[in-house]
Amino acid sequence: MLTPRIENFVLHCGEMGSRWGFNRTIGQMVGLLVINEQPLTANDIADALKISRGNVSMGIKELQSWQLVRVHHIPGDRKEYYAPNGSIWDLANKVFEERRKREIDPTLSLLRDQILAEANTEQEKYAQKQMQQIHDLLETVTKWSAELQRLSPEQLQSLMKLGAQVSKVIDLKDKLLRKN
Amino acid sequence: MLTPRIENFVLHCGEMGSRWGFNRTIGQMVGLLVINEQPLTANDIADALKISRGNVSMGIKELQSWQLVRVHHIPGDRKEYYAPNGSIWDLANKVFEERRKREIDPTLSLLRDQILAEANTEQEKYAQKQMQQIHDLLETVTKWSAELQRLSPEQLQSLMKLGAQVSKVIDLKDKLLRKN
DNA sequence: AGTGTCTTTCAGTAATTATTGAAAGTTTAA
DNA sequence: TTAAACTTTCAATAATTACTGAAAGACACT
Numbered sequence: 001m002l003t004p005r006i007e008n009f010v011l012h013c014g015e016m017g018s019r020w021g022f023n024r025t026i027g028q029m030v031g032l033l034v035i036n037e038q039p040l041t042a043n044d045i046a047d048a049l050k051i052s053r054g055n056v057s058m059g060i061k062e063l064q065s066w067q068l069v070r071v072h073h074i075p076g077d078r079k080e081y082y083a084p085n086g087s088i089w090d091l092a093n094k095v096f097e098e099r100r101k102r103e104i105d106p107t108l109s110l111l112r113d114q115i116l117a118e119a120n121t122e123q124e125k126y127a128q129k130q131m132q133q134i135h136d137l138l139e140t141v142t143k144w145s146a147e148l149q150r151l152s153p154e155q156l157q158s159l160m161k162l163g164a165q166v167s168k169v170i171d172l173k174d175k176l177l178r179k180n
Numbered sequence: 181m182l183t184p185r186i187e188n189f190v191l192h193c194g195e196m197g198s199r200w201g202f203n204r205t206i207g208q209m210v211g212l213l214v215i216n217e218q219p220l221t222a223n224d225i226a227d228a229l230k231i232s233r234g235n236v237s238m239g240i241k242e243l244q245s246w247q248l249v250r251v252h253h254i255p256g257d258r259k260e261y262y263a264p265n266g267s268i269w270d271l272a273n274k275v276f277e278e279r280r281k282r283e284i285d286p287t288l289s290l291l292r293d294q295i296l297a298e299a300n301t302e303q304e305k306y307a308q309k310q311m312q313q314i315h316d317l318l319e320t321v322t323k324w325s326a327e328l329q330r331l332s333p334e335q336l337q338s339l340m341k342l343g344a345q346v347s348k349v350i351d352l353k354d355k356l357l358r359k360n
Numbered sequence: 361a362g363t364g365t366c367t368t369t370c371a372g373t374a375a376t377t378a379t380t381g382a383a384a385g386t387t388t389a390a
Numbered sequence: 391t392t393a394a395a396c397t398t399t400c401a402a403t404a405a406t407t408a409c410t411g412a413a414a415g416a417c418a419c420t
Contacts, residue, residue: 005294006307012290019201019283023408034314035307042367052410057368078366078418088313103199110192114185127186127215133268134214140340147346158350160320166327169353170338173345203378222397232380237398258388258396 001048006035010049021099022066025051026059030068034088039072039081067094093149100145104138111135181228186215190229201279202246205231206239210248214268219252219261247274273329280325284318291315 002010010031017027028049033040040048042056049056060082063069068091072081084091111131119125151159162169182190190211197207208229213220220228222236229236240262243249248271252261264271291311299305331339342349 003301003304005297005304009290009294009307009311012287016283016287019279021199025408035310036303037306054368054370054411055409058409061368078364080367088310088317092317099199103196107192107196110189114189117185121183123216124183124185126217127189130215130268131189137268137272144340144346151347151350155347155350158354159346160324162350162353165353166324166339167331167335169349170331170335170342173342173349173352174338205378234381234398234400235379238379241398258394260397 009035020095021102022062025049025055026062029056029059029063030084030091033069033082033084034091039083041079041081043079045082066098096145097149100142104142108135108138108142111138189215200275201282202242205229205235206242209236209239209243210264210271213249213262213264214271219263221259221261223259225262246278276325277329280322284322288315288318288322291318 010028013031013034014024014028017030018024020027022030029045032045032048042053042060045051045059046053046056060069068085069082070085072083074081085094111134114131115128115135119128148156190208193211193214194204194208197210198204200207202210209225212225212228222233222240225231225239226233226236240249248265249262250265252263254261265274291314294311295308295315299308328336328339
């Protein structure tokens with residue numbers, strides 16, 4: 001069914017998937033969908049990964065909650081065909097975005113509450129200081145991720161290629177701002 | 181032992197920890213260490229989190245493999261005292277770095293092999309195209325993360341505060357490069 | 361209304377992962 | 391060398407998470 005090489009890739013996606021917020025099987029599903037040009041049916045997936053039809057159904061549901069797959073229909077065919085919901089970049093973005101919503105946002109909200117509360121003991125005062133640090137870090141991450149979403153593909157590419165020049169640009173920017 | 185508020189924070193760290201590469205208990209350990217100004221002994225941790233002494237030992241070992249804790253000694257005292265290994269920012273960095281090593285690097289290596297191999301079928305050709313995309317994305321991420329490590333704290337702060345101005349700076353850089 | 365084709369659900373079970381606690385290991389000091 | 395104070399290890403077990411397959415649901419066609 002799968003060539004050894006493609007199977008190799010899919011298995012690897014499984015291992016990685018479990019570190020990115022879904023389980024091994026779901027990681028494999030993503031891998032499988034991504035390297036197949038044609039959309040696959042639930043049965044294709046079950047056969048390729050040797051898992052039950054029910055498991056595929058649950059996996060697809062999960063992937064839809066992450067907005068990572070989309071459904072195709074072929075006229076005269078009742079089956080659903082699944083394909084990745086966008087380019088590799090789009091998918092990576094969706095995962096980030098979704099994790100931000102599920103992890104960072106609730107954490108920020110908890111931290112804000114804690115920071116606003118009155119610190120009674122020395123221990124709590126120090127705790128608040130640390131929480132403030134975490135809060136600031138997460139807020140920065142959030143802002144940046146929003147910013148990345150907003151950039152045009154061209155700007156993004158420009159930014160991505162910046163690489164080793166980041167520091168030069170920063171220095172440049174600092175100089176310019178000082179002049180203003 | 182823990183004030184309700186601090187316990188709340190620690191529990192939350194547990195939930196988050198399980199999404200960041202360690203398990204719930206280890207997440208709680210990090211939370212606990214981070215909000216305590218004084219280093220804690222293994223027994224302090226076991227008591228605070230209501231887990232066994234052995235579990236603390238394993239957790240510490242894991243955290244050391246991530247370089248997230250450091251050991252203190254008090255003269256005349258044989259116990260080991262544990263504290264976070266650096267500021268919040270340092271810790272976040274360590275986690276990123278470690279995950280890069282464990283997840284991204286092996287993936288890049290697999291992808292490179294696959295991309296160099298000869299594609300026999302159409303299916304494999306498409307698969308390679310997609311793998312190339314993933315490869316490029318991961319390589320960019322890797323380069324950027326290396327770059328961030330290299331920046332001075334001042335430059336970093338500058339970059340972090342950039343936020344909504346990213347696009348302006350990119351445009352600026354594009355203009356300048358064109359002139360050169 | 362009935363049948364065929366497909367999808368979803370979920371109780372039961374399998375697989376995996378985390379935890380305990382007793383035993384073994386380490387280090388210091390007398 | 392023995393003991394005391396600590397840490398680490400790991401086999402047994404508990405807790406959690408994932409998977410199966412049979413049943414129910416949905417839908418289109420006749």
